[in-house]
Amino acid sequence: xxxxxxxxxxxxxxxxxxxxxxxxxxxxxxxxxxxxxxxxxxxxxxxxxxxxxxxxxxxxxxxxxxxxxxxxxxxxxxxxxxxxxxxxxxxxxxxxxxxxxxxxxxxxxxxxxxxxxxxxxxxxxxxxxxxxxxxxxxxxxxxxxxxxxxxxxxxxxxxxxxxxxxxxxxxxxxxxxxxxxxxxxxxxxxxxxxxxxxxxxxxxxxxx
Amino acid sequence: xxxxxxxxxxxxxxxxxxxxxxxxxxxxxxxxxxxxxxxxxxxxxxxxxxxxxxxxxxxxxxxxxxxxxxxxxxxxxxxxxxxxxxxxxxxxxxxxxxxxxxxxxxxxxxxxxxxxxxxxxxxxxxxxxxxxxxxxxxxxxxxxxxxxxxxxxxxxxxxxxxxxxxxxxxxxxxxxxxxxxxxxxxxxxxxxxxxxxxxxxxxxxxxx
DNA sequence: ATGATTATGATAGTTGAACTATCATAATTT
DNA sequence: AAATTATGATAGTTCAACTATCATAATCAT
Numbered sequence: 509x510x511x512x513x514x515x516x517x518x519x520x521x522x523x524x525x526x527x528x529x530x531x532x533x534x535x536x537x538x539x540x541x542x543x544x545x546x547x548x549x550x551x552x553x554x555x556x557x558x559x560x561x562x563x564x565x566x567x568x569x570x571x572x573x574x575x576x577x578x579x580x581x582x583x584x585x586x587x588x589x590x591x592x593x594x595x596x597x598x599x600x601x602x603x604x605x606x607x608x609x610x611x612x613x614x615x616x617x618x619x620x621x622x623x624x625x626x627x628x629x630x631x632x633x634x635x636x637x638x639x640x641x642x643x644x645x646x647x648x649x650x651x652x653x654x655x656x657x658x659x660x661x662x663x664x665x666x667x668x669x670x671x672x673x674x675x676x677x678x679x680x681x682x683x684x685x686x687x688x689x690x691x692x693x694x695x696x697x698x699x700x701x702x703x704x705x706x707x708x709x710x711x712x713x714x715x716x
Numbered sequence: 717x718x719x720x721x722x723x724x725x726x727x728x729x730x731x732x733x734x735x736x737x738x739x740x741x742x743x744x745x746x747x748x749x750x751x752x753x754x755x756x757x758x759x760x761x762x763x764x765x766x767x768x769x770x771x772x773x774x775x776x777x778x779x780x781x782x783x784x785x786x787x788x789x790x791x792x793x794x795x796x797x798x799x800x801x802x803x804x805x806x807x808x809x810x811x812x813x814x815x816x817x818x819x820x821x822x823x824x825x826x827x828x829x830x831x832x833x834x835x836x837x838x839x840x841x842x843x844x845x846x847x848x849x850x851x852x853x854x855x856x857x858x859x860x861x862x863x864x865x866x867x868x869x870x871x872x873x874x875x876x877x878x879x880x881x882x883x884x885x886x887x888x889x890x891x892x893x894x895x896x897x898x899x900x901x902x903x904x905x906x907x908x909x910x911x912x913x914x915x916x917x918x919x920x921x922x923x924x
Numbered sequence: 925a926t927g928a929t930t931a932t933g934a935t936a937g938t939t940g941a942a943c944t945a946t947c948a949t950a951a952t953t954t
Numbered sequence: 955a956a957a958t959t960a961t962g963a964t965a966g967t968t969c970a971a972c973t974a975t976c977a978t979a980a981t982c983a984t
Contacts, residue, residue: 512930512981535833540970551933556972614832621826625743668905668913676884676914697879705876706884709921720952720959748941759962764943 520558523548528569532611535618536566567632570619573612574639580605581646591654592715598650599707602677606703613678644670651714660714669714676706728766731756736777740819743826744774775840778827781820782847788813789854799862800923806858807915810885814911821886852878859922868922877922884914 509517526547530539541562545552559565584598606613623630647670654660717725734755738747749770753760767773792806814821831838855878862868 510982515931515981535829537830538833538835541972542970545933553933553935553973554931557931560972562971614829617825618829618833621743621822621829622745624822625746625826627746665909665913668909671905671910672913672917675910676917697876701873701876702879702883705873705880709880709884709917713917713920718953723951723960749943750941753962761944761962761964762960765960768943770942 519548519550523550523555523558523565524568524572527565528572528615531566531569532573532615535615536562536622541565561631563626564631566619566622567630567636570616570623571632571636571639573615573619574636574643576612577605578639578643578646581643585646585649590657590659591650592659592711595650595654596711598647599673599677599710603703603707606677607700610699616678644674647673654714658716661716664714673710676710677703727756727758731758731763731766731773732776732780735773736780736823739774739777740781740823743823744770744830749773769839771834772839774827774830775838775844778824778831779840779844779847781823781827782844782851784820785813786847786851786854789851793854793857798865798867799858800867800919803858803862804919806855807881807885807918811911811915814885815908818907824886852882855881862922866924869924872922881918884918885911 523544527539527544530543530547541555542552544565545555548555559568580601581598584594584601587594587597589597619636623633623636644667648666651660651664651666651669655662655664655666731752735747735752738751738755749763750760752773753763756763767776788809789806792802792809795802795805797805827844831841831844852875856874859868859872859874859877863870863872863874
């Protein structure tokens with residue numbers, strides 16, 4: 509690869525990284541292209557050369573935001589134990605990840621909300637969808653194993669179960685963050701308590 | 717009430733109604749104050765006299781959007797049957813409501829996302845929170861009854877359970893809508909199937 | 925090495941939408 | 955019917971995304 513090409517790649521990565529960082533804290537409405545250019549240490553005209561539409565940058569940041577979830581899920585593919593134990597481990601891990609990275613979960617929700625309202629699909633959204641799909645597919649064999657080895661109910665549908673797990677656990681960012689802004693309940697429930705309840709609910713509902 | 721006052725009230729309600737309708741289909745980014753003024757048949761300057769900030773109108777629309785959920789939930793307060801049966805009925809009803817009103821669910825998510833990112837709390841957000849709280853409080857006695865009459869597990873926490881139910885069922889709009897735009901999975905899961913799985917999961921996880 | 929090519933960033937300009945100001949006219953009130 | 959208040963058209967301001975231009979700097983090809 510030529511030096512020019514390499515610089516370009518590095519710069520794109522830097523831009524996406526800074527954009528993600530800024531979006532995570534502030535959402536995409538509040539962050540201006542100027543802010544991102546400043547954070548990446550480049551001129552705004554240069555930023556626009558790389559990402560002619562803010563939307564493209566938002567999608568790129570959303571994909572980057574999703575990547576770690578896929579990577580960590582994949583690490584659980586070859587764990588030992590029966591399916592129930594492995595699912596428990598993965599849920600526990602997911603649980604901790606959501607707690608650590610509440611901003612990431614919130615960002616994901618904001619992005620999906622945003623994406624769902626556009627008239628024409630966002631440019632590059634297929635990449636995002638694809639990572640989503642890969643995440644789901646990581647869980648599928650686990651559920652199948654569980655049905656086979658008898659640790660899960662045999663009447664559950666694999667795909668539906670996977671989607672339920674991801675949706676239930678995944679869409680928790682807003683709630684946590686909203687509650688930190690403005691509390692839903694007089695005596696607030698800790699995110700940790702809430703997530704634990706979700707985990708237990710999921711496990712209880714599919715175990716044989 | 718003077719005629720002036722009355723016209724004012726009616727007009728405010730009309731504006732909120734039209735704003736909600738437009739936001740539901742298009743999100744708040746896409747809809748301009750001009751569009752709302754046109755829909756309500758008034759001048760944009762007049763619209764700004766009633767709602768000097770678009771944010772205020774967004775909040776008003778969000779509150780209006782949440783109201784029917786509360787009203788319908790309240791209807792279930794005095795039903796017959798044991799707690800399990802009543803919860804099943806209410807979940808079934810919630811389930812159908814979410815299916816009928818996917819746009820409402822999506823709007824709610826978009827709003828909460830939006831609200832969670834603002835620097836200073838949205839003007840009027842307390843009203844919204846309050847309706848949320850009332851919805852939760854409607855379910856609390858039901859869970860308590862169930863613990864008492866033995867149809868629910870005795871070790872569940874009332875508030876946590878209520879929040880879990882609302883969150884799990886409530887944050888389903890994006891997923892449905894996103895999937896209608898861009899499908900997550902090759903062979904798509906019907907929203908109805910997905911919601912039924914959620915309902916069963918919830919019931920299975922708290923029944924004694 | 926050096927001339928050709930391409931990338932950069934500063935600057936100025938365009939566009940679109942939220943929001944403000946003004947004011948003549950119309951609807952209420954007294 | 956005179957005084958008060960509400961309306962909506964119009965023009966203007968501001969701010970951020972986006973475009974255009976261009977002098978300068980970095981890379982590349984020979």
